[in-house]
Each structure stands twice: as structure tokens, then as C-alpha cells.
Amino acid sequence: MSFLERLRATPATVDYLLWPGDFSLDAYSHVEDVVLASGEALEEVAKCGAGGTFFLCGDGGDERPVLYADSEGGAALMAVGLEEAVGLLLALPWWRDCRRLTEEESAAAAEDYLADEPDLLADRDAAAAAIGLEVPTVAEALGRLREAVFGLGPSYVLLNAAEGNAYEPLFRA
16 A cells, blocks of 8 residues: 555544645645656645645655645745655644744744644644654754755756746745
């Protein structure tokens, strides 16, 4: 069974990923047609509530790189593999609020989330246990995200298919 199939079969994790992870496995199309500059395949795997899309890049299974594209023309490679992406969402559901990928940004965002949802960490731990994942620490998750964004990310440039314009990077060094 693939990781995606295991994930779909785990309601506690699917619910947590839906909120606060903002990662919905309900399929619908991205706001516009997009392609990778490299010509590699893109497969929509999940959506966010603001119209963004999570894509698996290239050919293969769940181990493919995961690219996120927002509805405003920004994109970033976020993980190498769907399992790593889900681990990131468990550790840092506020990852998009960390534009410079710092622990200070993460702490500020976490404070906001926890003020609204005091059971968030317990719910996260239950969701992780249900799928059999170990939640990375904030430092580990930010490090992996930084490595994906700045290490491999430049090889995954997303283009508007009709106009050929590149999406803007979501993160800055």
C-alpha cells in the first residue's frame, strides 16, 4: 500500500491535515494550467483552502518531490516525498508563514495557532501516531524545508502553461 493510500485510510490524520495543515485530499484543479520548466510531469495530490495546490513532481510514486503552488503565483518545492511533506505539515502547519524559514517566525506562528486551538499538539501527536509517523522537531522540519527550497528547489521552476511566466519563490534566503 502506498503512503497516499495509507494516508487516505487514516481519518484522524486526514482530519488534522485538513486543519490546521490546510492540506485537503479532495481533488480539484489548480487555478490555472501549469507545467514544470524541466518538462517533468506534475500530479495534483492535494489542495489548500486558499486555492493552492500540492503537486508530486516527475514520474514514480510517493517518493517524488512535492511542490506547493499558491493561487497568487508563488511556488516552492517543500519536500522530497509525500511522507516528508506530511511530516512537515504535522510539525509546522504554519510553514507558509515562515517566509525566511526561521525558528522565530515559527514560534510566533505557533503561538497564534495554539492560542486558537490549545489541543493542537495533542491532536497532532494523535494524527502522527495514526499514520505511524514520527513528528520532526521544528528545527528538523525547518532544516528539511530549507534544504528542499534552496537545495533542490531551483530545479523545480513552475510556469504558467499559457504565458510561460515563472511563479515567484515563496521563500527568501
